[in-house]
Amino acid sequence: xxxxxxxxxxxxxxxxxxxxxxxxxxxxxxxxxxxxxxxxxxxxxxxxxxxxxxxxxxxxxxxxxxxxxxxxxxxxxxxxxxxxxxxxxxxxxxxxxxxxxxxxxxxxxxxxxxxxxxxxxxxxxxxxxxxxxxxxxxxxxxxxxxxxxxxxxxxxxxxxxxxxxxxxxxxxxxxxxxxxxxxxxxxxxxxxxxxxxxxxxxxxxxxxxxxxxxxxxxxxxxxxxxxxxxxxxxxxxxxxxxxxxxxxxxxxxxxxxxxxxxxxxx
Amino acid sequence: xxxxxxxxxxxxxxxxxxxxxxxxxxxxxxxxxxxxxxxxxxxxxxxxxxxxxxxxxxxxxxxxxx
Numbered sequence: 001x002x003x004x005x006x007x008x009x010x011x012x013x014x015x016x017x018x019x020x021x022x023x024x025x026x027x028x029x030x031x032x033x034x035x036x037x038x039x040x041x042x043x044x045x046x047x048x049x050x051x052x053x054x055x056x057x058x059x060x061x062x063x064x065x066x067x068x069x070x071x072x073x074x075x076x077x078x079x080x081x082x083x084x085x086x087x088x089x090x091x092x093x094x095x096x097x098x099x100x101x102x103x104x105x106x107x108x109x110x111x112x113x114x115x116x117x118x119x120x121x122x123x124x125x126x127x128x129x130x131x132x133x134x135x136x137x138x139x140x141x142x143x144x145x146x147x148x149x150x151x152x153x154x155x156x157x158x159x160x161x162x163x164x165x166x167x168x169x170x171x172x173x174x175x176x177x178x179x180x181x182x183x184x185x186x187x188x189x190x191x192x193x194x195x196x197x198x199x200x201x202x203x204x205x206x207x208x209x210x211x212x213x214x215x216x217x218x219x220x221x222x223x224x225x226x227x228x229x230x231x232x233x234x235x236x237x238x239x240x241x242x243x244x245x246x247x248x249x250x251x252x253x254x255x256x257x258x259x260x261x262x263x264x265x266x
Numbered sequence: 267x268x269x270x271x272x273x274x275x276x277x278x279x280x281x282x283x284x285x286x287x288x289x290x291x292x293x294x295x296x297x298x299x300x301x302x303x304x305x306x307x308x309x310x311x312x313x314x315x316x317x318x319x320x321x322x323x324x325x326x327x328x329x330x331x332x
Contacts, residue, residue: 020330208285211292218299225306237316241299244323248292251330255285 007158010038011165016257018169023250028173032065035169039162040068048122048144051130051166052080052089054137061089064139064170073120077113085111088127089140096137098128098159103148123148128159130167133182141166180212180253205259212252219245284329291326298322 014035021031036049043049050066061080080086082093091109092099101107102124104117110125117125127142141163151159171178222242229235298318305312 204285208289211289211296214296215292218296221303222299233316234311237319238302240323241295241302241319244319244326245295245299247330248288248295248326251288251326252285252292255288259285 007039007042008161010042011035011161012257012261014038015165015168016254016261018172019250019253019257022172023247028170029065031169031173032166033067035162035166036065036067043143046145046147050074050142050144051139052142053139053170054082054093058082058093058137061086061093061140069144070120073116073122076116080113083112085109087113087117088125089142092127092129092140092142093137096129098126098156100124100126100151102150105148117144121146124150126151126155126159128163130163130170132167132171133178138167138170177216180209180216180249205256205263208252208256208259212249212256215245215249215252218242219249287329288326291322291329295322 017034018031021034032051036051039049040047048066048069050069051064052061053064054061059082061082062078063074066074077087080090082090084091084094085108086094087110088099088101088107090112099109101109104110104114104123104125110117117123122144124145124147125142127140129137130139130141132138141159143159168178168182219242222238222245226235226238226242229238298312298315301312302315
């Protein structure tokens with residue numbers, strides 16, 4: 001899988017599109033599938049990618065997305081118990097580090113799923129834990145191949161890049177405030193300062209970020225008003241205003257991504 | 267993959283225009299919500315709240331539509 005500026009650019013484009021996709025109601029699986037298909041398109045014919053999500057108790061993995069992995073393979077490995085013999089993904093979570101299985105036929109970590117993988121023609125699998133912003137493992141990103149082999153340094157760098165983007169998408173799906181918090185963290189300015197300095201902010205991305213934060217707060221307030229209002233018609237309009245606020249937040253976050261891309265010259 | 271300077275410039279202009287339009291709609295919505303909040307403490311809904319909200323939604327849909 002060649003690593004290039006093109007992959008970085010494609011993933012950044014995906015980042016800017018994801019908020020709007022979530023906002024219009026696309027599922028996490030749909031958004032992740034688009035991420036993975038972007039990677040597979042650039043990776044060549046022998047690249048099958050999947051994302052497994054970790055259960056809240058940290059014991060089981062289930063498919064979050066696997067756009068081109070055969071459905072029969074996914075069905076037969078639908079719930080993977082985390083462990084040292086549970087394939088590259090189960091072992092990656094168990095060990096808390098990437099597990100690159102160079103040859104599935106001989107690698108002990110594939111003891112529980114070896115026959116299934118070989119039956120589907122898979123010979124190597126490189127799996128990396130996906131972590132949230134606190135560093136907790138929330139899933140795995142894996143690349144399966146029909147040939148044996150070890151990733152090159154460039155490929156490992158690409159995998160780390162992909163894993164970061166996938167983590168962002170998962171975090172966003174679980175917390176609509178996530179991108180705002182991430183951008184605020186990147187800008188290095190506290191949220192309250194951004195809001196109060198809104199009119200003075202000169203940087204377009206900072207100004208938009210402050211506005212997004214303000215809209216998020218308003219959306220939360222509107223949700224609360226909607227439950228308190230006696231008139232159904234008014235409550236409906238208030239809910240509608242909250243929805244519009246959140247749509248605008250998603251759109252603003254996409255604009256911020258685009259501005260950051262232009263600023264970085266990519 | 268790299269865009270020509272002209273292409274980059276046109277992207278920048280398009281991006282700026284789109285961002286400023288969205289920013290304008292967002293600011294209008296914040297104003298409308300604040301007006302709403304100021305009035306509801308007295309038990310009243312601002313006049314034409316629904317109409318102005320519908321207009322904003324329409325403008326936003328035009329800007330945000332994929």
